Amino acid sequence: MNILEIQNLNVTFDTEDGQLRALRDVSFNVPEHRIVGIVGESGCGKSTLINSILGLLADNGQVEKGKILFEGQNLTELNSSQLRELRGVRISTVFQDPMGALNPVISVGTQMLHIQYRSSLSKSEKLDNAAEMLRRVRIPDRESALTRYPHEFSGGMKQRIAIAMAMMMEPALLIADEPTTALDATLEVATIELLQDLQQQIGCSVLFISHHLGVIAELCDDVVVMYAGEVVERGTTRQIFYRPMHPYTERLLQCDPAGQSERTRHLPTIPGEIPDLRLRTPGCIFAARCHCREDICDSTPPEVEIEGQSARCHRLVA
Amino acid sequence: MILSINNVEVTFRVGPWFNRQPILGVAGVSFDVAPGETFALVGESGSGKTTLANAINGLQSISNGDVTFLGERIDTTSQRNMKPLRQQMAMMFQDPVGSLSPRMRVGDLVAEPFHIHKIKANIKEETERLLSLVGLSGDFANRYPHQLSGGQARRVGVARAIALNPKLIIADEPTAGLDVSVQGEVLNLLNDLRERMDLAMIIITHNLHVVHHVADRMAVMYLGRIVELGETESMFRAPAHPYTAALLSANPEPDPDKAKERISLPAEVPSLLARPSGCEFHTRCPWVQSRCKSDQPFANGEVRNIACHYPLSPGDKLPVKQSSI
Ligand SMILES: Nc1ncnc2c1ncn2[C@@H]1O[C@H](COP(=O)(O)OP(=O)(O)OP(=O)(O)O)[C@@H](O)[C@H]1O
Ligand SMILES: Nc1ncnc2c1ncn2[C@@H]1O[C@H](COP(=O)(O)OP(=O)(O)OP(=O)(O)O)[C@@H](O)[C@H]1O
Ligand SMILES: [Mg+2]
Numbered sequence: 001m002n003i004l005e006i007q008n009l010n011v012t013f014d015t016e017d018g019q020l021r022a023l024r025d026v027s028f029n030v031p032e033h034r035i036v037g038i039v040g041e042s043g044c045g046k047s048t049l050i051n052s053i054l055g056l057l058a059d060n061g062q063v064e065k066g067k068i069l070f071e072g073q074n075l076t077e078l079n080s081s082q083l084r085e086l087r088g089v090r091i092s093t094v095f096q097d098p099m100g101a102l103n104p105v106i107s108v109g110t111q112m113l114h115i116q117y118r119s120s121l122s123k124s125e126k127l128d129n130a131a132e133m134l135r136r137v138r139i140p141d142r143e144s145a146l147t148r149y150p151h152e153f154s155g156g157m158k159q160r161i162a163i164a165m166a167m168m169m170e171p172a173l174l175i176a177d178e179p180t181t182a183l184d185a186t187l188e189v190a191t192i193e194l195l196q197d198l199q200q201q202i203g204c205s206v207l208f209i210s211h212h213l214g215v216i217a218e219l220c221d222d223v224v225v226m227y228a229g230e231v232v233e234r235g236t237t238r239q240i241f242y243r244p245m246h247p248y249t250e251r252l253l254q255c256d257p258a259g260q261s262e263r264t265r266h267l268p269t270i271p272g273e274i275p276d277l278r279l280r281t282p283g284c285i286f287a288a289r290c291h292c293r294e295d296i297c298d299s300t301p302p303e304v305e306i307e308g309q310s311a312r313c314h315r316l317v318a
Numbered sequence: 319m320i321l322s323i324n325n326v327e328v329t330f331r332v333g334p335w336f337n338r339q340p341i342l343g344v345a346g347v348s349f350d351v352a353p354g355e356t357f358a359l360v361g362e363s364g365s366g367k368t369t370l371a372n373a374i375n376g377l378q379s380i381s382n383g384d385v386t387f388l389g390e391r392i393d394t395t396s397q398r399n400m401k402p403l404r405q406q407m408a409m410m411f412q413d414p415v416g417s418l419s420p421r422m423r424v425g426d427l428v429a430e431p432f433h434i435h436k437i438k439a440n441i442k443e444e445t446e447r448l449l450s451l452v453g454l455s456g457d458f459a460n461r462y463p464h465q466l467s468g469g470q471a472r473r474v475g476v477a478r479a480i481a482l483n484p485k486l487i488i489a490d491e492p493t494a495g496l497d498v499s500v501q502g503e504v505l506n507l508l509n510d511l512r513e514r515m516d517l518a519m520i521i522i523t524h525n526l527h528v529v530h531h532v533a534d535r536m537a538v539m540y541l542g543r544i545v546e547l548g549e550t551e552s553m554f555r556a557p558a559h560p561y562t563a564a565l566l567s568a569n570p571e572p573d574p575d576k577a578k579e580r581i582s583l584p585a586e587v588p589s590l591l592a593r594p595s596g597c598e599f600h601t602r603c604p605w606v607q608s609r610c611k612s613d614q615p616f617a618n619g620e621v622r623n624i625a626c627h628y629p630l631s632p633g634d635k636l637p638v639k640q641s642s643i
């Protein structure tokens with residue numbers, strides 16, 4: 001069973017310089033009880049994907065085509081109050097910018113009370129719940145922390161408070177957009193363990209976005225690789241890390257400084273520029289920067305599947 | 319030395335208005351940065367790195383100690399005298415979108431440093447040059463910050479920071495939210511500037527792989543203090559403070575099946591309202607001894623500064639866990 005199915009999703013933004021295709025034919029599934037990671041270049045549409053799921057696209061953005069099936073229900077057909085209902089209860093989200101999730105003028109404790117509005121517990125029980133969640137994300141001085149305002153916490157503490165709030169909802173699907181960028185390595189590992197625990201305990205699924213390939217490798221069961229608004233490859237974590245099929249995935253893994261055993265001041269990069277999302281040609285989206293490009297790459301690449309791992313690349317049929 | 323900071327302390331007051339209590343966000347930190355040097359600040363989330371950066375840059379007033387930049391005391395300088403100094407010291411903020419005014423377009427944001435410091439230049443040309451340096455094509459100049467991805471916003475931050483050819487850049491998580499290729503581009507760009515203009519850098523980051531490659535020296539912070547400071551390579555090879563060792567051992571690796579030998583620390587982070595006695599790490603240290611609970615260790619050592627009574631040597635094994643029944 002899949003808790004979430006994204007089918008042929010296309011999203012565009014209207015800008016002063018024309019229409020921008022932020023997502024193009026994006027398809028993948030999040031199965032029940034699994035942790036799915038999304039990796040890809042900066043600006044490839046990961047946050048846009050999440051916003052489409054949640055019905056929170058910017059005013060100039062629209063879903064052109066495709067389906068977002070959550071527990072079998074197509075979210076693109078719901079109205080805003082139905083979506084709001086779902087967001088609070090069945091789907092909870094840790095946004096990329098923790099300040100965006102926290103209200104700057106309300107104390108952390110009050111915010112953590114507000115999100116429990118559905119529960120029939122007493123106020124003091126709810127506060128105990130909140131303190132317990134803060135303990136689990138390793139915030140010190142819980143009593144005092146609950147009375148403080150978001151700006152009185154460090155970047156990583158705000159991130160952890162956002163994680164604590166999302167977990168308190170006990171959702172069916174937890175979406176986390178780069179939730180560990182401001183966490184030190186020990187906390188990062190602790191957060192990985194916490195998410196795995198939570199996933200076990202309440203049996204939810206997790207959609208986890210990160211640029212930190214180490215965190216993806218340790219946390220996720222499956223990985224989706226995106227480039228310039230398209231899914232170029234997906235598979236299990238082992239398949240993606242040990243046997244990447246798409247040249248972009250290969251290059252991405254090679255650029256990780258963690259893989260460079262010799263110390264170097266000059267870090268590897270993928271030469272070339274990301275394509276302009278306003279001008280979409282029919283060929284392979286990665287062709288212009290690909291190290292194994294051939295003439296055929298100017299035509300639409302086929303989607304090739306081997307043992308559940310799939311990628312869009314001409315090289316795979318040769 | 320381009321920058322010397324000496325025993326810097328920053329005090330915050332927290333709690334409800336009827337019961338404000340002081341906490342030390344930064345509790346006596348000293349180090350120097352040489353021209354052209356890359357100095358990394360790493361450490362626990364909430365250990366005072368951003369606060370320290372703001373104290374160096376004059377955005378946060380300090381309650382003790384002094385900060386000297388290009389031979390001038392920053393902490394006592396008036397705002398007016400601070401301005402020319404600030405031009406030499408650029409800041410990249412931890413929160414990329416939040417640090418850009420939402421109503422300004424990218425082009426104006428990149429041009430802003432020239433206006434603030436009243437620098438005469440062909441602003442249009444400079445803006446284009448800076449945007450292309452950070453890998454954003456010209457049409458980004460018309461966008462507003464909310465129309466950028468997280469990584470694109472961070473690149474705008476880099477463009478602003480390098481606009482006036484500063485002598486020192488303080489970069490708070492400059493590559494958080496960037497993919498590894500763009501991260502490489504940003505770091506290579508900063509490194510080129512360093513080589514060409516003797517740019518010094520303080521880089522605050524949780525990405526230990528990055529620190530390993532780009533930093534000459536690094537300092538590890540815990541509860542507002544530096545617990546260990548030294549040459550990056552030697553610290554990665556042989557961490558001496560138990561906290562450094564635990565931190566380095568945690569670093570997630572991009573290999574799903576690799577067995578990791580991690581030094582796990584007790585979860586409970588001490589309170590800044592009631593700092594632990596003796597060595598402030600003793601409540602979580604796997605190697606704790608009785609002396610650690612009463613005597614505070616002070617950083618010592620010429621090349622490597624270690625604030626620990628019993629520094630580790632390479633090969634030291636984790637003590638056998640005593641079960642607490
Ligand atoms: N409201 C908007 N108007 C116009 N373009 C937008 C808007 N929001 C996002 N974009 C563009 O759409 C693309 C996808 O952005 P998105 O934020 O989804 O990327 P991302 O994959 O989350 O990147 P990052 O890893 O840097 O956070 C980017 O090129 C971005 O500039
Ligand atoms: N304005 C403030 N008022 C009260 N306390 C504050 C304020 N700013 C920071 N603090 C506290 O000071 C300590 C250090 O915060 P700082 O932001 O410097 O940490 P950091 O090392 O940058 O952490 P991170 O890696 O999570 O960004 C934290 O305990 C934080 O709660
Ligand atoms: Mg994003």
Ligand SMILES: [Mg+2]
Binds near residue numbers: 155156368369412490
């Ligand atoms: Mg910080």
